[in-house]
Amino acid sequence: MSKRVVITGLGIVSPVGIGREAFWSNLTNGRTGIKPITLFDTSELACKTAGEITEFDAPAALPGMKTGALNRTAQLVCAAAKLGLDDARIELDAATKPRIGVMIGNTLGSMHTASEFDRSALKGGFVAASPMDFANTIAITTAGYISVLFGVSAFNSVISSGELSSLNAIEYGASFVRSGHADMVLAGGVEAVSMETFLINYLPKFLSGSTPGQREFCAPFGNGRNGFVLGEAGAVVVLEDYDHAIGRGATIYAEVRSFGTAFDKQAFYSSSPHSIALSKAMTSAIKRSGLSPDDIDHVSACANSSIVIDQSEATAIRNVFGAQTDQLHISAIKSMTGEPFSASAGVQVCAASMALHEGVIPPTINCDDRDPNCDVPLFSESREIKIKTAIVSTISTSGLAGALVLGAVS
Amino acid sequence: MPERRVVITGIGVVSAIGIGKNAFWQGLIAGKSGISDVDAFDTSEFPCRRGGQVRDFVPSQHLSADAIDRLAPVAQFAVAAAKMAVEDSRLNGNMEPERTSVAMGTTNGEASVIEKICSVWVQEGYEQIDPKLLKQYPMHLIPAHVAMEFGAEGPVVMMPNACSAGNWAIGFGSNLIRSDEADVVLAGGCETLARGAFIGFNRSFAMAPEMCQPFDKNRKGLMPGEGAAVLVLESLDQAQRRGAHIYAEVAGFGVSCDTYHITGPDPTGRGAVDATISALKTSGLKPEDIDYVSAHGTGTKPNDRVETLATKKVFGDLAKRIPMSSIKSMIGHSFGAASAIEAAACALIIENGMIPPTINYREPDPECDLDYVANEAREHKVDALLSNAYAFGGNCAVLALRAMR
Amino acid sequence: MQDYKDAIRNLVARIGEIEIGKVGDETHFSNDLGIDSLRALELMVALEDSFKIRVPEEQLGRFTSVTSLAELVTELQAQSAVSAA
Numbered sequence: 001m002s003k004r005v006v007i008t009g010l011g012i013v014s015p016v017g018i019g020r021e022a023f024w025s026n027l028t029n030g031r032t033g034i035k036p037i038t039l040f041d042t043s044e045l046a047c048k049t050a051g052e053i054t055e056f057d058a059p060a061a062l063p064g065m066k067t068g069a070l071n072r073t074a075q076l077v078c079a080a081a082k083l084g085l086d087d088a089r090i091e092l093d094a095a096t097k098p099r100i101g102v103m104i105g106n107t108l109g110s111m112h113t114a115s116e117f118d119r120s121a122l123k124g125g126f127v128a129a130s131p132m133d134f135a136n137t138i139a140i141t142t143a144g145y146i147s148v149l150f151g152v153s154a155f156n157s158v159i160s161s162g163e164l165s166s167l168n169a170i171e172y173g174a175s176f177v178r179s180g181h182a183d184m185v186l187a188g189g190v191e192a193v194s195m196e197t198f199l200i201n202y203l204p205k206f207l208s209g210s211t212p213g214q215r216e217f218c219a220p221f222g223n224g225r226n227g228f229v230l231g232e233a234g235a236v237v238v239l240e241d242y243d244h245a246i247g248r249g250a251t252i253y254a255e256v257r258s259f260g261t262a263f264d265k266q267a268f269y270s271s272s273p274h275s276i277a278l279s280k281a282m283t284s285a286i287k288r289s290g291l292s293p294d295d296i297d298h299v300s301a302c303a304n305s306s307i308v309i310d311q312s313e314a315t316a317i318r319n320v321f322g323a324q325t326d327q328l329h330i331s332a333i334k335s336m337t338g339e340p341f342s343a344s345a346g347v348q349v350c351a352a353s354m355a356l357h358e359g360v361i362p363p364t365i366n367c368d369d370r371d372p373n374c375d376v377p378l379f380s381e382s383r384e385i386k387i388k389t390a391i392v393s394t395i396s397t398s399g400l401a402g403a404l405v406l407g408a409v410s
Numbered sequence: 411m412p413e414r415r416v417v418i419t420g421i422g423v424v425s426a427i428g429i430g431k432n433a434f435w436q437g438l439i440a441g442k443s444g445i446s447d448v449d450a451f452d453t454s455e456f457p458c459r460r461g462g463q464v465r466d467f468v469p470s471q472h473l474s475a476d477a478i479d480r481l482a483p484v485a486q487f488a489v490a491a492a493k494m495a496v497e498d499s500r501l502n503g504n505m506e507p508e509r510t511s512v513a514m515g516t517t518n519g520e521a522s523v524i525e526k527i528c529s530v531w532v533q534e535g536y537e538q539i540d541p542k543l544l545k546q547y548p549m550h551l552i553p554a555h556v557a558m559e560f561g562a563e564g565p566v567v568m569m570p571n572a573c574s575a576g577n578w579a580i581g582f583g584s585n586l587i588r589s590d591e592a593d594v595v596l597a598g599g600c601e602t603l604a605r606g607a608f609i610g611f612n613r614s615f616a617m618a619p620e621m622c623q624p625f626d627k628n629r630k631g632l633m634p635g636e637g638a639a640v641l642v643l644e645s646l647d648q649a650q651r652r653g654a655h656i657y658a659e660v661a662g663f664g665v666s667c668d669t670y671h672i673t674g675p676d677p678t679g680r681g682a683v684d685a686t687i688s689a690l691k692t693s694g695l696k697p698e699d700i701d702y703v704s705a706h707g708t709g710t711k712p713n714d715r716v717e718t719l720a721t722k723k724v725f726g727d728l729a730k731r732i733p734m735s736s737i738k739s740m741i742g743h744s745f746g747a748a749s750a751i752e753a754a755a756c757a758l759i760i761e762n763g764m765i766p767p768t769i770n771y772r773e774p775d776p777e778c779d780l781d782y783v784a785n786e787a788r789e790h791k792v793d794a795l796l797s798n799a800y801a802f803g804g805n806c807a808v809l810a811l812r813a814m815r
Numbered sequence: 816m817q818d819y820k821d822a823i824r825n826l827v828a829r830i831g832e833i834e835i836g837k838v839g840d841e842t843h844f845s846n847d848l849g850i851d852s853l854r855a856l857e858l859m860v861a862l863e864d865s866f867k868i869r870v871p872e873e874q875l876g877r878f879t880s881v882t883s884l885a886e887l888v889t890e891l892q893a894q895s896a897v898s899a900a
Contacts, residue, residue: 131856134610139570144803155665
């Protein structure tokens with residue numbers, strides 16, 4: 001018999017706030033986290049802004065722990081893991097630690113350190129390279145540091161699928177709860193802003209404002225949008241067996257109902273909108289919950305102000321929900337956070353879980369001037385409404401798409 | 411409903427001792443060394459510069475001209491290995507797209523791409539970076555290329571768990587089949603030699619200068635390698651229905667982790683012990699059922715000592731009677747490809763009833779006193795085995811394979 | 816030797832993320848300060864850079880205290896002076 005998996009803790013380190021309460025307050029009040037970049041010099045660059053977590057301070061986020069060895073990616077995710085553990089009110093002891101696993105979605109996290117490591121060796125010879133940094137040049141240490149710092153030992157792993165990473169992490173993480181290998185899994189994703197993650201999007205002109213003369217702005221589904229704005233985040237939720245959660249009196253934010261994914265190879269090389277993969281993923285996820293599209297109340301959209309992704313998503317939503325689309329409460333929270341790539345679905349899951357728990361749906365900002373081709377309803381101020389189900393949607397520029405259905409738990 | 415069972419019906423390998431399943435197997439049994447002076451990039455500044463470089467890979471034998479142009483080196487290895495595996499499975503394209511998935515393992519993906527990016531950045535400035543390189547870098551694109559080759563539309567993931575990534579990819583794929591999400595999963599690992607590995611391991615004195623000598627008293631460290639392996643994982647039902655050749659069953663997958671240190675293993679072997687016990691538990695196998703262990707066996711002082719200790723903790727007196735050899739003695743440590751290549755070897759070991767040796771074994775270490783199948787392959791019927799993989803971050807993953815006869 | 820000790824003490828405090836007041840001349844790196852093998856390697860790289868020396872692998876066992884390292888640095892500098900002469 002398949003166990004029910006619920007979310008009992010939300011650990012979120014984001015440009016709109018660190019910690020569940022700050023995150024939720026700023027999100028529902030429509031406050032943008034997009035601001036001038038401080039992590040590197042942008043004076044020679046056409047794009048100047050990102051969803052950077054400027055207030056992040058690793059020693060403050062991880063008191064009493066040695067954080068100097070960790071790169072920013074590891075710091076963000078460890079801070080998020082701690083917030084998740086604290087939010088779930090988990091007592092870490094000899095009994096609980098072996099029953100807690102770690103599954104983190106990340107794709108580009110090691111790029112900055114690998115690049116610095118290699119460049120320092122190119123300039124100064126291999127003797128100039130830092131042994132402590134060597135560990136940070138590889139992706140697995142992101143999850144590894146969570147295990148080392150918190151002593152949780154059921155398993156640790158990273159999983160990479162670009163924008164879907166957090167979703168795959170949550171789904172695969174949940175499978176370890178269902179199989180009984182773990183009572184709880186710290187699952188989610190992380191991505192940090194760096195010169196490298198910036199360049200990988202800036203040089204091909206994917207970022208808003210990267211073409212000279214263009215305005216730099218973030219308006220999902222917006223008219224005249226010209227690209228997305230980079231973001232960063234660490235988003236770690238605590239997945240827990242339902243009976244185990246009830247047994248210890250845990251707060252349950254939402255239930256992880258079902259997951260759907262699809263890969264459309266035509267979309268891989270195409271620069272045109274592609275809605276097939278997301279349509280299939282959402283349809284499959286909804287069906288696996290034993291639900292129909294009419295049962296879905298809220299869509300946490302992945303739209304990020306990119307020309308192709310937003311159009312693809314709008315079309316997919318219409319495909320799946322038809323006329324029901326106009327009844328959906330849709331939020332594009334990347335309007336406030338920017339695009340945190342591997343962390344994005346994790347951030348969306350945090351927001352959607354809060355929406356289900358609080359009965360408040362966060363807005364989309366900068367949505368006054370709409371692209372008529374993106375025919376989906378949006379709202380610019382939070383809505384108070386009790387909802388029962390939400391779907392988190394993700395599209396990757398690589399042709400992958402994923403969707404996760406979350407349900408309210410009374 | 412009983413959980414579905416997972417079997418291996420196809421094998422594809424790119425290795426330093428042979429390209430393709432047959433050449434690879436012949437090399438294993440012959441105790442062939444694939445170690446040479448690495449010339450994939452300039453190694454002149456490194457004290458230790460030997461490794462398991464793949465030398466016989468001819469891209470045009472496996473890939474179209476278009477693919478060779480578009481795909482960076484790790485993706486080329488991955489797609490080539492996948493093609494060989496699928497051909498070996500004789501699925502003949504009978505893969506239902508939505509029920510076919512791809513799961514690969516690596517360390518960081520395209521190491522040579524980031525290195526080229528860095529070279530240009532340092533010498534000419536970042537504005538000169540070729541956009542094609544940036545498009546090739548994100549590692550999740552590698553399994554996507556494999557998916558495109560075969561029209562797979564199910565989950566497509568990369569697991570960058572480095573030294574245990576192959577086992578994790580196979581574990582992920584097995585889970586999809588068991589939970590009825592997929593009927594076929596192309597699962598494996600892929601890696602190319604990286605300057606970063608040479609810099610890091612040389613700098614931390616963890617690399618051997620001449621040869622890889624797992625469990626030997628005078629072992630000096632690991633030797634970086636490269637390659638790829640892909641297994642066709644299939645549901646037992648489907649495999650039997652189509653009369654597929656079955657190498658072995660993926661009986662179980664055990665995971666745990668040390669929490670001791672970000673790079674070094676827990677000296678008590680706790681994570682390795684727990685992962686082994688988990689592998690036995692998930693497969694329903696008992697210690698006395700195990701006929702062979704494919705060691706992680708990197709040839710570093712800590713790993714081999716801890717792995718031996720962990721084996722004794724799990725198996726007790728039985729440990730001395732279970733042969734345990736390290737394929738890394740022949741091909742080096744191919745990191746993200748390693749445990750996938752070793753899983754391929756394990757499937758062939760069950761099929762052929764022969765165990766490959768640990769080569770370069772000259773002097774026993776009192777701390778490593780098990781049967782490491784020194785220097786020569788041995789005939790040995792293997793009905794059940796374990797394959798160990800331990801990575802940075804204390805990550806431990808053990809695969810259990812069982813014969814289906 | 817005292818200059819070396821102070822310079823080394825600074826490196827140990829920085830790399831070990833330890834309050835400098837806790838790093839005495841004889842304070843044991845591993846037992847008292849929690850400096851593991853990886854940080855010891857990092858310290859080695861920093862020493863090589865600061866003092867223009869090369870630390871052979873066999874000398875890693877002397878990464879035990881500030882005094883021990885000051886002695887090591889002095890020896891290695893003398894050696895390279897001899898070979899340069």
